[in-house]
Amino acid sequence: MSDAGPSRLNGHSASHRNGQTQDRRSSGKRKLFSGVDEIFEKQSIEEKARLGREYREMQAEADDMKANQANITANDLAKHLTRQQALFDQVRDTGTAALDARLMLTTADTAFGLARKMKLDNNDFDVDDFIIKLKSCLGLDRPDMDNISEDEDEDQLDESLERASRRRVRDGPLGDWEKVGWMAAKYSRRVPGVEFMYGPLTIQHKKRQIGPRQRKKSLEPEVRPEEIQTQQKSKEDAKDTASLVKEVINVLRKTVPPGGTINYFRFVINPDDYSQTVENVFYTSFMVKEGHAGVRVLPNGEIILEHVNEDEQESQAEKVRNQAVVELDMDTWEEAKRLFNIKECVIPHRRHTTQVMTANGWYT
Template sequence: MPVRKKVKTDQESHVMGDASYDPDQDHDQVRGLRNKYRHEELELGLDGTKERSEKTADELNETVARVNQLFNEVKGTSEAIKDSRILNIVTEQAHTKARAMKSGSGAFDVDDFIQKLVTFMGGRRAEQLDEDDDDDERENTRAAQGGPLDWESIARKALAHSHRVPVSDFMLGPLSIEQKQRAAAKRTKIEKNKADEKKPQAITEDDITRSENETTKNVVVISNLLQQHMPVNLFRFIVNPNDFGQSVENLFYLSFLIRDGTCAMTISDDGEPEIFACERPTTDEYANGLKKRQLVMELDMATWRRAVEVFDIREPLIPQRKKAETRIGNKWYG
């Protein structure tokens, strides 16, 4: 099979210039080049519509010659990929034909050839000894088995059919190299002192002191306070000037009243957000067009401080609550 080699004539060099890659190549030329490559793919059965056709050695040579001519016009990656794909298929078919070559009446057996090659270079001499050989000859043969193969003998045979200049590593291959076995890694077992081991603390149901539902209780308290002070400014109602955390909690508890429809918010004539208690809407009111709207409100520390300053909040309308505590085992968590 011819070896791929991109040769440029003087005329081609003048047309292509120095750069082999040209993204601005003429579209008509690219289209025609792709059609030619597609024709070669169809000939090899790469389109998937039919099985790949088996070419003869001469046909493979002709395919490579045609593709070589097309390769002189390739200036883009897409066409180069098509070219590479075709050459891979041609190489596979050529390799299959090489392994199926017959010498006389039998097929060429690579394994048998290697065995004969090793024997020719002085390996496996013990297999060729007869039972009548004396003990000295057997000992000499066994001693020769462990030595390297005689590559010079096969090199002299090869030089008779090759014009290549021999080098120092000529015909040096893996036939005389033994495969090394990887030694198993030794794992050192670490002995642990059981006295240093610490077991997790076992917690039973009796160790957890259950408290009443704080959320439900606080929602009821806030609902009662809202009925006493309504309508009231939203920030004046929920902001605790002494505790930012409880101000956030007050807004959280108030959201339950808004969700249930027992609290509503409106904008006063002064532009302040006011909340007031109301009766929970019925199903008929929702059916007649009443809509419940909820929104997400952010209460960060900067907003909390600004509300305390703007509305001059001195005392909280919602009394200060004690921090809830939970006992787990022998420790208390707030």
């Protein structure tokens, strides 16, 4: 059983490394595939049906063997595994391989039960044989002197006494247990030792030195830290995304007339702050989504931002919109500033106020 699983793995790994695999047996030999295309070629429906039918027959046999483990032998199990291995060599799809895995699980359970049965059979203990040998050691199988009939003649009595003097007879009605004890003593007899003594007898016990006790300090009353609401910010910090998008829309209206255009990078790039440039790209995307502006690419590759008229916003909503992900890393930001000679930002720089956390503050 232990060789069934590894043999399959080794066989399949070798076939993939060498570019060859094994097909169904014919005349006791396996067919080797010559190319990768032939290895991964799909089997025909008739071939899959035949393999499925044979696997179902073997599954029924395996279930019967598992239910009647008392009537099978190791040779029967080995023959069953050989047939299963020969059938597995023809499998080339996962559906049939699942049937093989189920069959292997049933066969493994049968092998486990058979091995456990063989182990129990080998450890059978014959109580009758043990009693016979024990009676022989105790002397209970020898004739008792008390059982000798008084009617025996003197010759038989003398012969019995002489035989009893040559060998010991049973001592009492329970036999010679002393003899059995000496037989067991050679396996358990040892010199008794004093196991509880691990050191000298005279030990000077050291007195425990108790140092001066420190007086416990009185606990001060507990004080809860001061609660500071982080939501209490300035008006500029309290602006949400919607208000910032409105600010960007107002900047576009003041900078670009309706229907006019501006270079996309000149509008969004803040030459003094890379993080605010990324924020400007984010707010501009919302402005384009709401239809206040549009992004176009000119034939020369320049990206421009167009201010959409209010009259055209309804028609813009009906047009098909294309979405794109704008990637603006630090190198692109530096290159755009140099290429378009951007010295000032169109969108005003936003100043964020930072709140200093005190040592005794409890922030929520």
